[in-house]
Amino acid sequence: MALQENDPLVNQEAISLRQFKDRDIVTIADRSRLRGRIDAAFMAENVRPRRIFESTASVTALSMANAGLGVAIVDPATASGMSIKGMTVRPLAERIPFFFGVIKPGGHILSPGLAALSEALKAVATQRLSGFRLHGRASSEIIEEALCGYDPALRS
Template sequence: MELHQLEAFSAVMSAGSITGAGRLLERSQPAVTRQIQELEADLGYALFNRNGPRVTPTHRAFLLYEEVERSLIGLKTIEQRARAIGLDEAEPLRVAATPALAASIVPRAIASLPPLGHTPQFQLRSLSAEHVVHEVLTRTADIGLVTLPIGHAGLDIHWIAEAPCVALVQSGDPLATQPSIALRDLADRRIVTVANRFRLRHRIDAAFAAARISADVFLETNASLNAVMAARAGAGVAIVDPATGLGLSIEGVTARPLDCAIPFFFGVVTSAGKPRRAAVDALLQSIEHATRELLEGVVLHPAQQHDALLQRETRVSRARTKHPEHTA
């Protein structure tokens, strides 16, 4: 495989046509066609189904695309870093975070950094929790902010934040005038929330189950911000993490605490055994400050409490299910 072939493949995936890819790459259509054909011959399978000037990616093309994009971005990063070294510029500080944390806590932390002697460039990537862990483990990110569980070998957990989830409703909703919202008040409401069942979602489901309420989950999404915007549009009541619910000021919705504490956990991690630059340590401190400032009532647990926190939540969920009268 040649670099120009991979670039042609990536461009066709983005543009949806050979002609469009040629415009993106400033190459002729026959040249792009030839490069795709050569790549398919090297791989031994088709990447696109042809229909005149249009092409449709095959299932294998989508599987390959993520790897190709990661490689091309990596090569671009190497090129940029090589040029920066020649100019004696500081190495970029790379942060990977789940969407909720990337949109709320990280920007506030970066903006609050004190002046550094050699100010670095920052790179922030919003990824799924699993991909954040991968970025830190492979050392393509200096810092990761990721929801629990994160008991992976090769990670240094600096601390674990715990703060209760919140509900968001349209500002004109009667629930918006209440000091807090009881789960029983949501029994006849459409619920909008997150979808990852191995992280926050299972605690939300457990809280409703313990209260003997069959939640009408009208919309589930992979990003809390989507849930908030759905609530703003009137699609339902959003139950989301506090970083999104409290950290993003969105007109037209009102955040209210729930009468039942549904904990949101996230940790700040770096790669184990990797020496840290002063700029990384400075940002770690700023992230901690931003977390305390943004999340009212947040508790920061030491890293060694990771397993105990998850076990505690399992015990609480079981107790609530057995004794729902004590959940209010």
Template sequence: MSFMHSSSIDVRQLEAFAAVMSAGSVTGAARLLGRSQPAVTRLIQDLEADIGYALLHRSGPRITPTARGLLFHAEVERHLSSLAHIRERASAIGLGEPVSLTIAATPSLAAGVLPQAIAAVAPGLIPRHLHVQALAAENVVQAVLARSADFGISSLPLEHPGLDVHWVAHAPCVVALADSDPLANSEVVKLSELAARRIITLANPYRLRHRIDEALEKAGVEPQQMIDVNASMTALTMVRAGLGVAIVEPATVVGVPIEGTVMRMLDHDIPFLFGAISPAALPLTATVAAVIDAARAVALAMPGCRLLDAGGADALADTVYGPTASPERVPT
């Protein structure tokens, strides 16, 4: 039974459960909430009675969540977050201020694009409360579809009838090298020059990784050693430690440069495809529109970045399944 349909559950019970999950104990939760330990215990017991199943395993002072408790906790977090946002927006409306804004983005774009984009927006458009969620690309799409995020910036594919696509960009992947690497003296690095090197790159086979593998195969490069990671920042820190060279998207390298590493273009165009999305047919606020436009400008400042004709599904299909029209280069 969903707690959303139970009239007897109140926010205090949910807050108590979330605090126990966060603190790992009832005692810790009581300190977080400023309540007594018996009061928190009673709130959890009442919550379990209301929903009809146990949320926690109890063994003396130790507690661990049940399988149902883990699933329920995810719902509780979303619910409490939504309530907090409603309070923030109600306050902003009452004060005549821009309402709070939630942006979902993949980690590389949250770090490499969003900070500069937000900084470029007129201060009067920035709300008192701004939430940035760094999520996996699939979760960015789901957050926007569920309207738990006002808009998102994510790598492709982004096809979905519930999304409006505002722009799609194509930026070539780059190679990150230790600044002492002999290849750092080259303006353009050939993939063939990486044949004997340990290559560090991203792991997700359904997004950027398959394009990197295809490019290596076309160049006749069969890496003998590879490290795959789930974040570009991790790849860059490994380069700095001398563990190899990294083929990564350019957003993190440009937006969050790491001392001791350098970025060089590759002789093969390995496309990093990303775009800005919002819920379909939902009018954009002035703040959302401004951040989306600023993010596009920041993206276009990346080396070799260009906009695709992102009128909608056609542009997305082209970028994912193979271009049927040549991209239009946009001046930076």
């Protein structure tokens, strides 16, 4: 998540969703799988933001937050990969799963260029994304969670 440098929460190591009660947030549009996980996390904490501003792109949501519309809750890859003057990135205390991946047909070898890209993605994600986990060959449960939003941690 990202917030303006003058926000009262900026000095905290990790920020809980409970601290967004009655605050404005900026996030991605409702049709994304990540947005469903964000909404489920707010529901699990029994927190309702004052207003939710939406964007179809995380970069735009960060710009909206920078303009003062609220605190941005976007994917961690974009938040940690962007350097926006006046904004600070902090982790959320609650776990909200975010997935990205390199998918190839089974039994096929990646071209040298795609193999290098895959290794670069893995290296940057390991360095920048707290809690990053590499799933070699994905199980059907991991794929279901990534594509459909299933997350056992958020189900009761």
